[in-house]
Amino acid sequence: MAIKFQYNKTSLGELDKQLKMRQKALPTIKSKESALRSEVKKARDSAGEYERRFEALRAEYDYMTALWGEFDSDLVRIADVELDQQKIAGVRTPVLRDVRFEHKAYDLFSSPVWFVAGVDILERLARLGLEQAVYDRKMELLDKARRKTTQKVNLYEKVQIPGYEDAIRKIKRFMEDEENLSKSAQKIVKTKQQQAGEGSML
Template sequence: MAIKFQYNKTSLGELGKQLKMRQKALPTIKSKESALRSEVKKAKDSAQQFRERYEALGAEYDYMVALWGEFDPDLLRVADVELTIQKIAGVRTPVLQDVLFEQKHYDLFSSPVWYADGVDILKRIARLGIEFEVFNRKTELLDYARRKTTQKVNLYEKVQIPGYEDAIRKIKRFMEDEENLSKSAQK
């Protein structure tokens, strides 16, 4: 990206301001990138732990697989998922507060004994699945923000700051040459 400029003091001043602004912003953006990188790693680790816990619960579910044929699927459903927003390094991420279930009443005496355990397992599986999805979404948001911040850091470090420094150097040399020419012409 070539920086457009004119060979005069006004352009020199404007380029100087732009350069200072980017040099002051660069450490902040770098720290944001670092914070986002660590948060992405934490979120991925948490998602992995949720996946492992979900697989363990799945094994518990599979243990009773022969009995699930007689389980009433209308007995339990997710009524609501309560989410809040948490800002992490300027990125709004979802946080699971609570999962509300709607459970139909069933007769404890006429229904199988394992229904209570089955309802509990289904609640835990549903909650863990929802938590896993929330963490996946959080990881996606943080990773996207990290990539954008990394792009901005690279843009500042490798393109704009060197470009502005080069343009300022060119303007200063041009103005020095003009001054030298005018002095030599006066002699």
């Protein structure tokens, strides 16, 4: 990214202001990046843990596979999922507050005894699946924010700050050269005036 500037004091002042602003913001952005990196790892670990628990619960009831054919799948359904938001390092992420289930009435005497356990299993599987999905989404949002923050850190560190420093250096050199030329020109004029003054005295 080429930084546009002019060889004057106004441009020098503006560039210096922009440079200081970026140098001041850089540590904050770096700490945000570090916090996001840590939160992404936590969310990934949590999503993995929910997935393991889901698979373990499913495996625990694999022996009932033959029985599920006679289970009425309309007995339980998700009625509502209550989500909330939590800000982590400035990023809004979802939080699962509650899962409400709706139950269809059934005759306890004519239905198989294990239907009560079946409803409980389905509720627990659904809750774990939703918790895993929420953590997957949280991880996705945090990782996206982390990537953007990393890009900003790189932009400041590798492009903008060196660019502003280079531009400021060029302006200062130009102004110093101009000042030296002006002083040299004044000396030459003064010397010529002195010589002309000495020549007229003779």
